[in-house]
Amino acid sequence: MTKGFLDKKIVEKIKDTFPPGTRVELIKMGEDIHRIPDGSKGTVRLVDDAGTIHTNWDTGSTLGLIVGEDLFKIVEEEEQCTSIE
Numbered sequence: 001m002t003k004g005f006l007d008k009k010i011v012e013k014i015k016d017t018f019p020p021g022t023r024v025e026l027i028k029m030g031e032d033i034h035r036i037p038d039g040s041k042g043t044v045r046l047v048d049d050a051g052t053i054h055t056n057w058d059t060g061s062t063l064g065l066i067v068g069e070d071l072f073k074i075v076e077e078e079e080q081c082t083s084i085e
Contacts (some may be wrong), residue, residue: 002018002027005050005051006050006051007069009047010067011047011050011051011053013062014047014051014053014067015047017074018044018047018053018074019044020042020044020045020046021043021078022042022044022074023042023043023044023074023075023076024042024043024044024053024055024072024073024074024075025039025040025072025074026039026040026041026042026065026070026071026072027039027072027073027074028071029069029070029071030066030069030070032063033042034061034063036041036057036059036061036063037059040057040058040059040062041057041058041075042055042056042057042058042059043048043055043056045062048064051066051067052064052065052066053065053066053067
């Protein structure tokens with residue numbers, strides 16, 4: 001970490017782990033006045049060079065996730081099945 005920024009290798013790992021389109025679920029958000037409700041789901045839009053995971057939340061918010069501050073996980077969306085009869 002240099003001057004408040006994550007090491008480039010860590011940021012690259014975050015980018016590899018959370019590519020655009022990844023679905024995430026918030027478990028608990030750190031201290032933020034614009035908190036997203038716990039349990040909210042969203043789609044990763046991008047990871048910037050500071051390692052912030054910019055997310056389009058299903059709630060309409062676009063607040064980013066911060067590794068080490070917020071607790072969240074990748075979620076697998078259930079595929080919708082279509083019956084052919």
